[in-house]
Amino acid sequence: MKSSWKKWMKDYSLFLLVVVFLISIWEWIVRKGFIPSFILPSPTAIWKSLLDNQELLLEVHLPATLIEVLIGFGLSVIGGILLGVAMHFSRSLEKVLYPFLVISQTIPLIALSPIFIMWFGYSIWSKIAVIILTAFFPIVISTYDGLKLGGAEYRELLLTMGANRWDLFKKIQVPMALPSFLSGLKMSVVYCVVGATIGEWLGASEGLGYFSRRMSGNLQADAVFAAIFLLSLLGIMLFLLIGLLEKQLLKNKW
Structure with a gap:
């Protein structure tokens, strides 16, 4: 554990230095009055707002x-x-559904969110519908594309040993699809945070997106940035959790 921490510090020490430098410059610019604090609050003001509103936010x-x-x-x-698996096994299904998946990503979420509110009201399901529309695509595509990667050499070897299609799927295609699938998961979990924020902005009574919209209307920029900080931190933590899952699964499978 100690060696892993040292390795992490060594790998990301430059990144941490750059972050500290940028925050310091940001603080200095705002304190000197080059940018009004109601437009861009200082990091210390954001931290203070986070502490003042911690009970409500957390x-x-x-x-x-x-x-x-x-x-x-x-x-x-x-x-x-x-x-993704159904499209992999059925060429006809893939031809029918793939264009719809692409089309679903060309429609702006900001335009669909009011429709979801009309259908589901201001309940949690209107926000979940936005999240699914945002996060669904990367998972389907990464699953489908990953399953297509099945190594031809391994496939031929198993066929000569009498393997059927299910054996090929289980022993070759699924393990080889894992890297692509897990990459899609990492993208998707970050998009989920974005989708939740958009849904809350357009219609909610709680949530970080709702809080930031309400604070924006009150011109409390420091509180808006405090909510943004928590949203960013939430996305990072979820991304890292999927990264840990990826490391464990790939270590076990390979």
Whole structure:
């Protein structure tokens, strides 16, 4: 554990130095009055706002957003895997559904969110619908593309040993699809945070997106940035969790 921490510090020490430098410059620019604080608050003002609103942010709004993200991500993973596998096994299904998947990503979420609110009201499901539309595509495509990578050499070897299509799928295609699939998961979980924020901006009574919209209307830029900081931190933590899962699965499979 200690060696892993040292390695991490060695690998990312330059990044941390750059972050500290940028925050210091940011603080100096705002304190000197080059940028008004109501447009860009200083890092210390953002931190103070985070502490002042910690009970509301950490006990009400952050859990609400996290629940939306986890439900939306879970449903996206289940549906994405099933659809990706179905498209892999059925060429006709792939020809029918692939264009619809692409089309779904060309429609601006900001235009669809009011429709979801009309259908589901201001309940959690309108936000989850936005999240699924955002996160579904990377999982389907990464699953489908990963399954197509099955090594021809291994495939021929197993066929000569009497393997059927299910054996090929289980022993070759699934293990070889894991890197692509897990990359799609990492993209998707970050998109979930974005989708939840958009859904909350357009219609919610709680959540970090709702809090930032309300603070923006009150011209409290420091509180808006405090919510943005938590959203960014949430996305980073979820991304790192998928990264740990990726490392464990690939280590076990290979």
